Amino acid sequence: MLAVNMSEDKWEIPYGTLDLLILKTLDTMGPMHGYRIARRIEQVAENLLRLNQGSIYPALIRLEQQGWIRTQWGISETKRKVKFYSLTRAGLKQLSVEVANWERATALVARFLEAES
């Protein structure tokens, strides 16, 4: 699941976890526009992560269509009209589901690794 990028020695984002990262980010930080979300994910990862910032936009539209996030128009720091994304009630519920799934998956893998040694 984790792919290492040899040239830059950074981790690709684990497959299927971008949704979780976005939902968690919005939950922690409140409404944000796309660039802030991408930067926030990178900052939390402390530059260990190799994220194509553009890749969050397809994820955002999908989350919006699922009803997990909603958009509002706002003004960016560069005085441009941009979309601000925020978590919905359904999104909050989905976040807890995804967190639980992730914890279960990592616990399962950890169990195998322990059994190995």
Place this chain on the structure above:
Amino acid sequence: MRLRSMLPRLLALLRRRKLDRELDNEILAHLELAERDAMAAGLIPEARQAARRNFGGIEQMKENHRDHRSVRWIDNLLRDFRHGMRSLARDSGFAAVTLGLLALGIGVNSAMFSIVDAVLLKPLPFPEPERMVRVSEAPPGGRNGTTTLTFLDWKRQTDIFEALSVEVPTRAAVATGADPARVSGKQVPADYFQVFGVKPQIGRTFASGEDQPGASPVAVLSHRFWRTQFGGDPGVLKRDLMLDGEPHRIVGVLPAGTFDRDEPCSGSR
């Protein structure tokens, strides 16, 4: 795919242009912010390139965005359709030929269907319609000029038909109520109804001899004519039908459906 997630995707198809524009603006704002941050971090000359690099492939992302927000095959279908319409509009001669061929094809098809509908789907309202043929010396729809003598020759010489009869379409003025009207009917010989195997609902059909010269004029009414002109009067047999001012004794009424298509009445002389 569930309806809940399908619906916004279908709606996205309709708002394609708006969503594309919104995404373009979002990308623009994103790059601007990234450039600003890069400059603040001291990357003065290469701030723009850094912003672009961190963003990743733009066109690839847009395709991905469309994939995620809508239904790919419908999207492609609509795009192909628009492309087709544009090509047709550009080459109007080709478009005209195409439309002409289509119209011809559809026309031929509906003509075929009319025939199939009449012959197969709505068979004649008589017993054993498949054993019934119309003999004519003219092409269908043309005016048949078979003479009485020719018909009599056919009748005498042929043995392939169980019964052979003849009809002469006619129109006559009738005055049953206040309003005189012209109605269409047929002059037929006495054995006419044997061909169709139709039994009358009231009274009788023609008796042999009633088509001979000197016999008193009689008429058999179609069911519809009886209903519309005589109000379904069960005592209609006591009444006369005035055809062009000449009284015809009504001897019978046909059952519903048999001769109701276009002939209101049948007269015999």
